[in-house]
Amino acid sequence: MGINEFDALKPKVGRRSFLKMAAVATASGATVAFGNEGVTRKATKEEIKNPFPGSTSVKTICTACSVGCGIIAEVQNGVWVRQEVAQDHPISLGGHCCKGADMIDMVRSKVRLKQPMVKEKGQWKRLTWDVALDRIADKMKTAHETAGPDSAMFLGSAKMCNEQAYYFRKFAAMYGTNNIDHQARI
Amino acid sequence: MGEFARLNFYCDEHRCINCDGCSVACAEAHELPEYISRRKVITMNEGIENMEYSLSIACMHCTDAPCQQVCPVDCFYIRADGIVLHDKDKCIGCAYCLYACPFGAPQFPLDGAFGTKGVMDKCTMCAGGPEETNSHEERELYGQNRISEGKVPVCAAMCSTKALLVGDSAKISDIYRERILSKGHGAKTQPYGWDVAYGKKL
Amino acid sequence: MKKRYLALMLLLSTFLFGAKADSSIWGNNLLSNILEYDKEGSLHMGHYFTVIQSTYIQPMLLFVLIVIPLAFAAHYFIVGPKVFSHSGKSIMVFSLFKRINHALAAISFMVIIPTGIIMIFGDFFGGGAFVRFCKGAHAIASPLFMISVIPMLLTWMKRMIFSPKDDIRWLKIVGGYLSKEKKPIPAGMFNMGQKIYFWFVTLGGLVMIATSVILYLVDFELGIFTSMGLSQIDVLRISALTHNIIGIFIVAMFMVHIYMSVFAIKDAYKSMIDGTIPEEEVKILHSSYYKELQEKGEV
């Protein structure tokens, strides 16, 4: 191993000075963001090349709290690759707390629930959507007929968008109960 | 060409509310491991009336960076615009920079065999490292290079209360002074710690 | 013996895992590290560390590396080596255990010292993989030294105790190395030079081991330091400085040791291989020991 390490040494030493020069060169182009005209030169095309070529920016809204901060999501080939700063949003002015700054991580969290599951005899079992929904609907239908619609309780969410919340209320109404609520009361 | 602007960080302690937005934004943007915190928020005198202050701390990109002075392998370099960067290919993980740094900026991953420290990692002011700009290697080692894209470092951009400022030191000084004077905090004209980090003797 | 070291190492390594949850230099404790930096009433260690490490360590080592070989070269060519015949009668001095013990220490030194020097001159070597490899080797070799240093200390301690009669005289004539004459020199089984070297390497070595463990673990907390009012970061800074400065002295001593055994006294190193020393050599360089042996009738 030692010999390999020695071999690796030679090109490294040679590259050092080269890298240093490269660093100085890029340094001057970097301060464009800070608007110091006359101090910096314009960045060349190569320097400001997008690290995510072909990505699009989507304006959306943070889901953490009721302030309603803006988020710009950079999406490349259907993958959310980077969360950008919405500096021009009139409420947040680009600001985020830790929750907002981490929205992208919520979406791509590894511990998300990945498929429908049911607990049967104390064990988690994987289901397809069709089977799961059939079974749920079946139970709800039976309860509607036997115990009456008020045997069901619907708990919606303040994380839903308006349309979903509205339709959730409609769903409860059409199921036939007023047993519906969400976090406004908490 | 005139003199280069020196880029600095400054955290307005009257505004910082310890929301950790900067530190999480940083960790998230550069996809750091959990135990590396390039930027962190600290609170002093917690719970004591009129004494509690919070501050966001990371590498302050000092003019006469002590880390650069003590580094045995000379892996640090200071760009013309004042950003202190280091070369992870050279770093041997001796942690001397940590001992020298007044701000606790250098971080070490504890992932080597037998608990050895890996190479140092610290705030790059979102300016990457010596690898080719915006290359895959640079991103892997140092995270995003937002400066080269013409973007503001992510921590300051995402600061929820605009407490964390970044930019030319003269400009930051102006912003801060304006805030202080309009609130009537008194005739404090120089931000605290300025002389320590940026070597301006008052 | 080995088991105990193993236990010690395991014990020390638990600090590492204990530290992960609640760091003693990062996390909340970072605050005191930052606030106390160069503050009035603090130890100013951050500042001292920066100044000493950046300005003095490299020149000091460079000085040692240049001046000592030059001095030896001068000695070699002006005074010349002492030559004792190995063909004559030899006296068995070092038991097998001691020789193995010495060999272990020697091997570890052969690794530790050059790698240490390379690390201090890391910028000359350009850092990166090679220096990182040296750092690894430095760390891997040190347990070898840890294993050898304590038996060495215990077995040779008795013979290494300072005896004023011989040792002061030995010092006055600098061990007779400045003259070409072969007249008996006052010294016991070990002369004053060897004694100085011994104590430096063993006791200094223990300090080096202690500091190295601290520097290796970085993030831990020991009650003894906190009770002394030392913050962990200051402990690290002091350890780093101590390690480097004592290290430089040991490098110097080590060079003397090598010169003595290889050049100044021709073929003296062989005694650590077969355990014997030519009778003539004992008679001249360790005259008191020779007398002692004569009295016992072992020669």
Place this chain on the structure above:
Amino acid sequence: MANTWGYGAMTNSLGDIQNAKAIIIFGANPAVNHPVGFQHFLKAQERNNAQMIVVDPVFTKTAAKADIYVRIRPGTDIAFMYGMLHLIFKNGWEDEDFINDRVYAMDDIKAEAAKWTPEKVSDVTGVPAEKLIQVTKLYASAGVGTLIWAMGLTQHSIGSSNTRLAPILQLALGNMGKEGGGTNILRGHDNVQGATDMGCLSDTLPGYYGLSEGSWKYFASSWGVDFEWLQGRFKSSEWMGKKGFTLARWWAGAINGKDGNDQIHNAGTGLKNLFVMGNGITSIAQQAKVKEGLDNLDMLVLCDPFVNEAAILTDKQDDVFILPAATQFETSGTVVATNRSVQWRTKVVDPLYESKTDQWIMFELAKRLGFYDEFTAGMKIKENKKDFTWPEDATDEIARIIKTIGLTGWTAKRVKSHTENWHMFDQISGRGYGKMKGEYYGLPWPCWTEKHSGSPVLYNTDRSVAEGGMGFRNRFGLEHDGTNLLAEDGSAPKDSFIEGGYPEINKDNIEKVLGITLTEDEKAKIGKNWKVDKSNIIVEKCMEKGLAPYGNAKARAKVWTFPDQIPMHREPLHSPRADLVKEFPSYEDKSNHFRVDTKYISKQTEQEWVKDFPINLVTGRLVNMNGAGMENRASKYLAALSPEMFCQIHPDLAGKYGIRDKSMMWIHSPEGTKIKVKAKYSFSVSEDRIFIPFHFAGHFQGEDLTHKFPAGTAPYASGESANTVTNYGYDIVTQIPETKGGLCRIEYAKEEA
């Protein structure tokens, strides 16, 4: 709050706080809960030298930035506010004209306030009299001041009184309807305001339409379904008009009165099926009861992007369904921020893994339950389409139907253009420029027509109705006890056709009030009143005349339908002051409160709680988490900021119980439940109270339940839920649980070998 002046929402906006000269914050911690919104508070301090007063039981991060911090005993805000009113009336600091023109029954308040001398207030609240005087003087004399509150005011058994007295304080000072003034309630989740507006509630239909038959008929026809069919879906027409269970106490329905639990009135059945969509029900008070409720269910369905911790809390072995719902970034829709402004949340990516959007799940279930066509009919009405596009058609359906809060202007097209052009609005006033000129950002409701600008400041009479001006809503009749309830002359919005007050507009009075004659065609189209006028003619006509369709009335300080007509101080059910319990007892027990019998006085006097449970328990939020914290603890960076559940405790208090910093401790509640948490020394809390965050779940009464998670779905951090030890107690009107004023007992938890 809606009972005071018409609408229950934040009156101003976050940016508008920058106009305030003084800010008083009751039971809110925006620095932690709304960090980004808090920048406007800080800017107010810098721009206007605004004085910030924080009244809170705990020294919060907000308090750290305050000019004056008042440490108040939990649950005594009414006493404190009356103390302020006492001083205001005594010194003549009130705005007499404003009170005369626009407030009803302030005299009753004045009479009650007279009883609350600074000394009395000091005794009840624990705030020194001098501090009360200092705060009141500063706040009353600073000029226009804004009053902020959040859950610290609402989560009490007297929460609804709290939220009435705070507006009254603002009314007395004439701070309402002004830029930089107002009562600004800070909502928690991103769309609490929206989901509430959308009637995701057991006591209203969307848009705060009640449950009366008239409302149902209006909705049935607007949804494009037959009213009889809809009624047939219910048990009976009687149950169609009754309020349902709430999130706070649904579990009582599942337990169904067993083992001495509170009796329920639910159409003769207990709850059998629980369908949860994106609701962290582990952050509801009385966790042990929640668990019991879950165990008693027949079926539990949990739709969430992460595993809802209810699934591991329950011991139920069968029929627990967990369905992977998409996050909000995987679907589009509108969201309403705390200041009533709407934004378009654009879909970023397609749902990951096998997740499906909430609406997909609802539609599929509706298909299987046989009402899919009825369910989606509403979206096709406007343009008489065969099919619909989600969510645009749903947005337009909402805009078409909801008149009460003026959502007519919130068409999908407009909302999208606002969000797309968010850079063209001012941060303080929200005014648009360039092509967005004449509109306020997010069209804060009421946004009466498709051209209306939105109303950034509610009840502002300095602007014309077309620019978002309005008076108070005429909602409670024209007179009460012989007193005129309409506003007096000179208090109408700018450019109004009528100088003074006028009633809400309906089919019968429109010609008289507006002084117009309708054409026959219009008469045929017009609805019964402005709320159910599908043709929108009433609103259009009102706009022309500069009138708000809901009238211009007085705000009322007295709500004659409530148990307390004017807000009265009542001690929390678990009060640390046994002597004050006698003086300020709680309400009579209430039967059939949202279908559950609820105890008040009987609970309060069951025993002298403070003897066994001497410490005040305060719950609250952490900056890195939100609600039950499921989604945040599933993010590694956020979880790392607070990896375990803790309890902030004053070192002196901890010392009495032998609890060391970072050692474990037990917290026992009067309900007999307990949690094991890590003690964290802090000076933020005083020696008589402890603070615990409520975001954790996954442990229950000392037992780690995380092994019950399906493989690979356990969050990065878990811990005891604070709500396991929150006390019994619910608001008398809204049934919000009393989580902010409970008692507890603590002890050192020995390390187990």
